[in-house]
Amino acid sequence: MKLVLNEELQFLKDTASNFAKDKAPVSHLRKLRDEDHPNSWDEGLWNEMVELGWTSILIPEKYGGSEFGLAGISVVLQELGKTLVPSPLFATGVLGVTLINQMGSEPQKERLLGKILEGKLTTALAIDEGSHHEPANTELTAKKNNDGWVLNGEKVFVIDGSSADLLIVIARTSGNKGDTQGLSAFIVDPSSKGINRRKVPTADSRNYANISFEDVTISAEEILGEVDGASDQIQKVLDFGRIAMSAEMLGNTEEAFAITLNYLKERKQFGVLIGSFQALQHRAAKMFCEIELTKSAVIAAMHAADENSNELERLSSLAKFQAGTTLHTVSNESIQMHGGIGVTDEYDIGFYLKRARVAEQIFGSSTYHKARYADISGY
Amino acid sequence: MSNLENFRAEVSDWLEENCPPSMRTPMVEDEVVWGGRNAVYKNPESKIWLDKMGEKGWTAPALPKEYGGGGLNSDEIKILNSELFKIGARPALNSFGIWMLAPVIIEYGNEVQKMEHIPKILKGEIRWCQGYSEPGSGSDLASLSTKAEDMGDHYLVNGQKVWTSYADQADWIFALVRTGPKEPKHSGISFLLIDMANPGVSTKPITLISGKSPFCETFFDNVKVPKENLIGEENQGWTIAKKLLQHERNFISNFGLAAGGGDGSKTKGVVGLAKTYLGEENGKIADLDFRSRVTEHKMKEHSFGLTLQRAGDEGGKASAASSIFKYYGTEHNKNRYELMIEAMGNKGFIWDGDEAESKEKAITRAWLRTKANSIEGGTSEVQLNVIAKRVLDLPA
Numbered sequence: 086m087k088l089v090l091n092e093e094l095q096f097l098k099d100t101a102s103n104f105a106k107d108k109a110p111v112s113h114l115r116k117l118r119d120e121d122h123p124n125s126w127d128e129g130l131w132n133e134m135v136e137l138g139w140t141s142i143l144i145p146e147k148y149g150g151s152e153f154g155l156a157g158i159s160v161v162l163q164e165l166g167k168t169l170v171p172s173p174l175f176a177t178g179v180l181g182v183t184l185i186n187q188m189g190s191e192p193q194k195e196r197l198l199g200k201i202l203e204g205k206l207t208t209a210l211a212i213d214e215g216s217h218h219e220p221a222n223t224e225l226t227a228k229k230n231n232d233g234w235v236l237n238g239e240k241v242f243v244i245d246g247s248s249a250d251l252l253i254v255i256a257r258t259s260g261n262k263g264d265t266q267g268l269s270a271f272i273v274d275p276s277s278k279g280i281n282r283r284k285v286p287t288a289d290s291r292n293y294a295n296i297s298f299e300d301v302t303i304s305a306e307e308i309l310g311e312v313d314g315a316s317d318q319i320q321k322v323l324d325f326g327r328i329a330m331s332a333e334m335l336g337n338t339e340e341a342f343a344i345t346l347n348y349l350k351e352r353k354q355f356g357v358l359i360g361s362f363q364a365l366q367h368r369a370a371k372m373f374c375e376i377e378l379t380k381s382a383v384i385a386a387m388h389a390a391d392e393n394s395n396e397l398e399r400l401s402s403l404a405k406f407q408a409g410t411t412l413h414t415v416s417n418e419s420i421q422m423h424g425g426i427g428v429t430d431e432y433d434i435g436f437y438l439k440r441a442r443v444a445e446q447i448f449g450s451s452t453y454h455k456a457r458y459a460d461i462s463g464y
Numbered sequence: 465m466s467n468l469e470n471f472r473a474e475v476s477d478w479l480e481e482n483c484p485p486s487m488r489t490p491m492v493e494d495e496v497v498w499g500g501r502n503a504v505y506k507n508p509e510s511k512i513w514l515d516k517m518g519e520k521g522w523t524a525p526a527l528p529k530e531y532g533g534g535g536l537n538s539d540e541i542k543i544l545n546s547e548l549f550k551i552g553a554r555p556a557l558n559s560f561g562i563w564m565l566a567p568v569i570i571e572y573g574n575e576v577q578k579m580e581h582i583p584k585i586l587k588g589e590i591r592w593c594q595g596y597s598e599p600g601s602g603s604d605l606a607s608l609s610t611k612a613e614d615m616g617d618h619y620l621v622n623g624q625k626v627w628t629s630y631a632d633q634a635d636w637i638f639a640l641v642r643t644g645p646k647e648p649k650h651s652g653i654s655f656l657l658i659d660m661a662n663p664g665v666s667t668k669p670i671t672l673i674s675g676k677s678p679f680c681e682t683f684f685d686n687v688k689v690p691k692e693n694l695i696g697e698e699n700q701g702w703t704i705a706k707k708l709l710q711h712e713r714n715f716i717s718n719f720g721l722a723a724g725g726g727d728g729s730k731t732k733g734v735v736g737l738a739k740t741y742l743g744e745e746n747g748k749i750a751d752l753d754f755r756s757r758v759t760e761h762k763m764k765e766h767s768f769g770l771t772l773q774r775a776g777d778e779g780g781k782a783s784a785a786s787s788i789f790k791y792y793g794t795e796h797n798k799n800r801y802e803l804m805i806e807a808m809g810n811k812g813f814i815w816d817g818d819e820a821e822s823k824e825k826a827i828t829r830a831w832l833r834t835k836a837n838s839i840e841g842g843t844s845e846v847q848l849n850v851i852a853k854r855v856l857d858l859p860a
Binding site: 087088089350357360363365366367370371373374377378379380381382406455456458462463464 | 735738747748749755756758759760762763764766767768770771773774777778788791792845847848849851852853855856857858859860
């Protein structure tokens with residue numbers, strides 16, 4: 086496994102970089118926020134992403150996809166992360182596609198993957214229930230009845246949960262809260278009777294929903310995979326999500342750092358550029374080292390996913406931890422090094438901080454992944 | 465089979481035939497091989513192993529064959545290293561000559577110098593030391609004042625070097641000397657090779673906080689050095705000096721990676737020590753705060769290792785990359801030893817005597833030795849300056 090990007094990946098990355106700069110600078114996110122956009126993402130921009138083929142990256146050729154792999158979609162998200170572009174690409178293009186492709190039946194794949202590819206279907210994964218990510222704590226139940234299944238429970242912090250055309254819900258089909266086993270995945274139409282979706286305004290101005298399920302009935306064929314089958318399979322899907330999110334966070338980090346470096350090179354105090362102060366130089370140099378380490382962890386993890394490596398879990402946790410801790414530091418230092426202007430809404434750097442804390446929590450915080458890495462490694 | 469698979473098979477067969485049994489056991493401190501005229505081989509198989517590897521050119525697998533190197537490409541080197549790792553082979557030769565000097569002689573030396581010096585380095589016949597720092601020139605290395613006067617057919621060298629590693633056991637020294645006293649400080653320095661058997665060269669060991677003396681003071685008192693020992697042009701030595709420092713930083717930064725993977729379960733890395741001294745619960749380090757800190761340390765090490773690998777995969781190493789690795793690797797290594805002695809509790813500071821095992825006492829001494837890692841070869845602060853200025857382009 087070589088820790089570099091091949092030509093195809095570099096081309097995808099360059100395309101995404103130009104797209105983010107030209108079509109969706111931070112002002113795009115600011116505008117959606119200011120007009121309190123109902124979806125928190127722009128349909129026209131999303132259609133352009135679909136045109137560029139980004140929804141097809143993780144879809145197998147058999148279903149019309151391009152099979153550029155997790156590395157492909159990760160480098161795109163890394164570039165979109167640089168200008169904090171909101172879009173359904175993560176929830177649909179990474180999570181939705183991976184869930185359906187890895188767990189779904191042939192008819193489900195036939196029915197859904199093509200629609201996602203064409204941009205006609207967006208999805209959301211409803212998994213978390215508490216204040217912290219922990220799939221074993223799933224309490225939402227799916228009980229068998231004559232016609233199929235009945236869902237009861239609560240999901241929170243569902244990414245794109247208020248805009249998605251389709252929900253994929255992780256439910257408990259056996260065992261109790263705390264058991265890693267006993268989980269199943271269901272495909273659920275969000276307009277079904279008994280579903281109450283509430284959009285949650287968050288610091289990062291993106292789309293999240295808390296969703297209640299009260300006696301929601303779904304037909305038998307809408308289970309994704311085997312009964313109790315999600316317990317093990319969901320981890321691989323989550324690992325794909327964690328790695329792609331780490332790539333996006335790396336993009337956030339790189340750009341927040343670049344903006345801050347520029348500021349150090351133009352802001353004058355005491356008659357000199359503040360970037361000449363050693364106190365700031367050494368902090369910047371240390372951040373640079375951490376960013377280099379993060380790049381390596383993210384590249385190794387995304388290649389591991391595409392090569393079916395048995396190191397996937399460990400590298401996924403390494404990438405999410407490394408991306409999380411680095412972004413945490415860089416987002417804080419970026420504000421501090423900007424001084425007063427850094428805490429104004431008018432200036433863009435605050436958007437990076439607000440996105441950072443949310444992204445850090447997605448599918449496990451740095452603390453969660455440190456513990457997971459320790460368990461996997463036998464420490 | 466592909467060419468590389470063939471190569472792997474050849475390497476494996478050759479090692480099977482030529483690596484003596486005791487050279488496949490963990491290294492013992494007093495059997496480490498540095499070569500040189502005065503080398504004593506306590507274990508005779510060390511010498512056999514050195515000679516075999518030297519003949520093959522595998523003490524420096526990347527260097528060209530014509531100078532006694534292995535002439536291997538990076539994929540082949542990875543294979544060689546993994547085969548050596550597989551049988552637990554000891555390093556055949558530790559050598560400042562290989563790590564630092566040979567690459568700059570290849571880049572800046574003339575053909576006669578290459579043929580004269582490099583093969584002897586790679587075979588471990590001549591042991592080298594590094595004459596850089598002086599009592600008044602530490603971080604500000606370019607202010608050095610050891611002078612070399614032009615006497616027509618030779619230089620006359622006078623002055624003092626300090627922190628010369630193992631000068632008391634070395635045969636030759638590569639030294640920075642001032643040949644242009646009137647030039648600006650960076651423009652009056654030359655890179656000179658000096659045979660320490662010459663009259664006027666003397667050394668005196670310095671005892672460190674670890675109780676050991678890996679460093680010396682080295683004195684030059686009217687030492688005559690032939691002019692053919694000048695590498696590159698007169699007064700152009702600073703460029704060579706900086707290049708050599710990059711090689712030095714690259715090898716020091718490898719300290720950041722725990723020997724033998726250090727995964728804890730099999731080797732006594734920091735995880736193994738923690739389980740031994742702090743206890744285990746259900747196979748986990750029992751002290752959860754310590755476990756968390758160790759995990760963070762190991763994760764940083766993992767990312768750092770991947771970064772070294774990525775730098776290799778990307779090919780052209782940026783000159784500033786060596787500063788990143790030197791800074792991070794040495795700080796990480798210091799942290800590792802802090803964790804190790806903390807794990808050992810009151811066994812972590814026993815200095816001498818029979819109340820602790822020798823490997824425990826060795827960790828105590830090694831912990832103190834690591835404190836110099838972030839000072840030698842340019843301090844951490846100097847590395848951060850280099851990163852800030854050369855990589856991040858921050859203003860002076």
